[in-house]
Amino acid sequence: MPVPTHGLRRSRTPRGAVPLTMGLCAGLGLALTAGPAIPQEDPWSRPTLNYMGVPGIVDMPTAHPMRDADLSMSVGTFKDTIRGTLHFQITPRLSGVFRYVSLDGYNNKDYYDRSFDLRFLLAEEGRYSPAVTLGLQDFGGTGIYAGEYLVATKTFGRLRATGGIGWGRFGSYNGFSNPLGILSDRFETRPEGATGVEQTGRVDFGQWFRGDAALFGGLQYAVNDRLLLSAEYSSDAYVSESERMGFEHNSPINLGFSYRLTDGLDLSAAYLYGSTLAAQLSYTFNPKTPTRYPGGVGPAPKPVFLRPPQSAVDLGWTQQPDAPEILRTTLKGLLEADDMELERFGVEAHVARAEVRTGAQQSEAQAVGRVARIMSQLMPASVERFEITLVTGTGLPVSRIKLNRSDLEELEYAPDGAWQSYARAEVEDALPEHAGQIVPQGAFPKYEWSLAPYLTSSYFDPRQPITLTLGAQLRGSIEPVPGLVLEGAVRQKLTSNSAGVRPSNSILPHVRTDNTLYQETDDPTLNYLTATQYFRPGQDVFARVTAGYFEPMYGGISGEVLWKPVDSRLGLGLEVNYAQQREYDQGFGFMDYGVVTGHASAYYKAPNNFHYQVDAGRYLAKDWGATFGVDREFDNGITIGAFATFTDVSFDDFGEGSFDKGIRFYVPFSAITGERSNVTISRALRPVLRDGGARLNVGTRLYEQVRQYQQPELQSQWGRFWR
Structure with a gap:
């Protein structure tokens, strides 16, 4: 029988992937356009966010969590203060918070504060029992907002009542002796926290639930499915703001309202502490379903051809x-x-x-x-x-x-x-x-190229909270034979606001803190240029060797071996690099600093799409230690996670921040638009970039390339097999 030849097409050159690195603001703007604009019928289906960016009344917290996987972004302002907060419901009970605050005139200067929170739901609301949550606020920042609380919330139809007890900031107004003092005398006094820029970022376990305690509470009433009215009694005396900014705390009573513009977008306003007006805009979306087209909007697949009998x-x-x-x-x-x-x-x-x-x-x-x-x-x-x-x-x-x-x-x-x-x-x-x-x-050879804009960003420098560089990038790659990839990119900066960023004061080798010096040139720069050979040494084993200019700051040679069985959730890797620091103009030259660096890595995919990673080894500043990371990945490819690095560099030598830590996210455009796309938004947000715990950026690492094609990932995606 003749072989069917229907559907024959000429081969074509593979399309060039469009490289585009976008900042957080651009990503959130796209997300705002993705969700449905239909209000919820139940006004309590999602809690409102208070002015600290967590589920709350006005300025005090409540006990109810957000919906599982909700990612909330809020910006609020009042009396010389602007607060921006990211809140992520990591699991149905556990949530994490990153907060960035601008304080105008704090100690007669502009001050920018970074802090982290954790909240854990101890008990869900029942028919007769309230929801109960334990919270740690600003447990790893400067300590300006440091406090702990235990709060309970109960719903009665359209009325929701909250009461709680707090310590630290939450115990600063009308406080009383700590009831935990019956357990130990050490709970009666709250030690002074770390002070000074160089001491920030430490986790002050010795402060938790110490010192005076105070009560707080409030009521919220749902007028309809969009409008909520709130009144609260606050236990926060705003001592720091009153002493250093002239904030007036005339009353513990706060009054406010929240109006749900769409299912994800809330507008709030309030009268705080008898002295100031406040406003806040918050947006919440769920990475599980960030688009109107969860099945995608690509072309329909061909049907299965049914063979005739015999x-x-x-x-x-x-x-x-x-x-x-x-x-x-x-x-x-x-x-x-x-x-x-x-x-x-x-x-x-x-x-x-x-x-x-x-x-x-x-x-x-x-x-x-x-x-x-x-x-x-x-x-x-x-x-x-x-x-x-x-x-x-x-x-x-x-x-x-x-x-x-x-x-x-x-x-x-x-x-x-x-x-x-x-x-x-x-x-x-x-x-x-x-x-x-x-x-x-x-x-073969396969090749692709693109010319596109690029946007790089860095955050949280005290003198320049957001640094942006916009330019044009010419990128290309060629694969002459299977597994050998030559690729590179040249950039031309068009505009940047990096001037004025503070110079490095690090006592460690300046392996990262001189990064702004690489942004000063106005000439074309070689962003990266590498040759990589990928190969399979044996079953379940993958390997690569990469040589060239890895990133704007370093070049050298890198080798990696990954053991990752096709049906296993566990992967083990080993990477060894020699890295030489590049000259600031990002041409072909190198400076004197060189280092052998590398890590042994363990990767594990846990149930519910949680990914755990540990990397132990030597870092760019020649310090030894380990990085611990956890990420939650959703079926559409969106990933949100956090990481922390601890090395033999002391907190004092590390400097501001005390140790390297941050949050990271990865968002494929296809998850937002439903269209096929290779474009992604990928960011790691650190409170501060320092030299300790700094790792070489090698874009050819194996684990993320390999795991998506193996059995655990295929199993979680198999619901799309017939799409």
């Missing part, structure tokens, strides 16, 4: 000498029409094998489903087994998925067809490779 026994096509080439050419064209690339192809009487780069598909499981249906349309009826090998964008074959064609025909329209198809599929390591597969003619 057709599977026809092997006449195997006598046609050019059959494999015709099938390969046709398959290549059909995959390109769906934005995928055929790497290699082989076919036998009952098995067809395809190695595929999935491109900008929204998930690898979806790509597997689409490849399988295209193969069902094309392969002769005798071919019963499809073996689809997933290949990274850098040419590493990672995993092989084996599917029975008869299962596809049976399950395409089954009510639970996605999970049945997963149960019947086999996922194995891509090694050993099968001989006899054909590399498509003209597939």
Whole structure:
């Protein structure tokens, strides 16, 4: 029987991915456009945020958490104070907060404060019992807002009542002897916290729940599903602001309202402490469903072709000498029409094998489903087994998925067809490779290029809270043979506000704190230029060697080996680098500072899509230690996490911040727009950038490239198999 040749297309040059690094503000602006504008019917379905950016009444906290995975951003202002807060509901009970505050005239100068909070729901609200939450405010910052509280909240129809007891700031107005003093005398006195810029960032365990305590409470009333009225009695005396800024604390009573403009957007106003008006805008969205199009808006997949009865026994096509080439050419064209690339192809009487780069598909499981249906349309009826090998964008074959064609025909329209198809599929390591597969003619060299704007940013310098640099970037890459990737980028700065940023005062080698010196040149700069060889030393093992200019500040050579079994949640890696510091003009020259640095890493994907990572080794300033990170990833690819690094550099030698820490997020544009895209927003936000715990930025690391093609990730995405 003749081989079908429908859908044959000419090969085309792969599209250049558009590199775009955007700041937090741009990302939040896009997020604002993504959510539905329909108010909730239940006014209590999501708590309002107080002026500290956490679930609360006016300035005091309440006990109810936000919805699981809610990410809230708020900006509030009153009397020489501007507060910006990020609140993330990490789990249904645990939430984390990062707050950045501008205090105008604090000690007769402008002051910028950074702080972290944690809140934990001890008990959910029941029919007769209140919700109860324990909170730590500003536990790792300067201590200006440091306080602890235990708060309970109960709902009575449209009325919600809150009462609590607090310490620190929450115990500063009408305080009384600490009731915990019955446990130990040490609770009766609150030690002085760390003071001075160099002492900030420490976790002062010795202060928690110490000193005088005070009571606070309040009421909220839902007039309708949008308008909430609030009144509270505050236990915060605003001592620091009164002494250093002339803030007037005339009354503990605060009055306010919150109006829900849309499901995610709230506008609040209040009269605080009998002396000042306040206003706040807050926005909440849930990374689980950040778009109106959770299924995507790409082209529909091809249907499974149903073979006529008894057709599977026809092997006449195997006598046609050019059959494999015709099938390969046709398959290549059909995959390109769906934005995928055929790497290699082989076919036998009952098995067809395809190695595929999935491109900008929204998930690898979806790509597997689409490849399988295209193969069902094309392969002769005798071919019963499809073996689809997933290949990274850098040419590493990672995993092989084996599917029975008869299962596809049976399950395409089954009510639970996605999970049945997963149960019947086999996922194995891509090694050993099968001989006899054909590399498509003209597939190599692969190349892509782009010319696009770029935006870099840094945050929280006391003299320049936000530093932005805008310019144009010319980027290109070429892959002459599978696994060898040459890539680079040249940038031309157009405008920047980096002038005036304070010079480094670090006593450690200036491995990061001189980063602003790299932004001063107005000439074109070489952002990075690397050659990387990716290869598979053995089953479950991946490796790379990278040489060149890794980033604006460093170049050198880097080697990495990753052990990551295809069906395991655990991965182990080892990386060794020699890094030489580049000259400030970011040309081809180097300075004198060089260092051998590297880490042993452990990666683990826990249930509910939590990812844990530990990196232990030597850092750029020649300090030894470990970085601990945890991230929560959602099915659409959005990731939110936090990290902290502890090394043998003392808190005093580290300087401001005491140790390296921060929050990070990764947002694919496809999760917001529903459109296929390789563009992402990726940011790590540190309260302060210092030299201790600084790691080399190597954009070719293996774990993130490999894990998305393996069984744990495919399993979590398999609901998209038929999309």
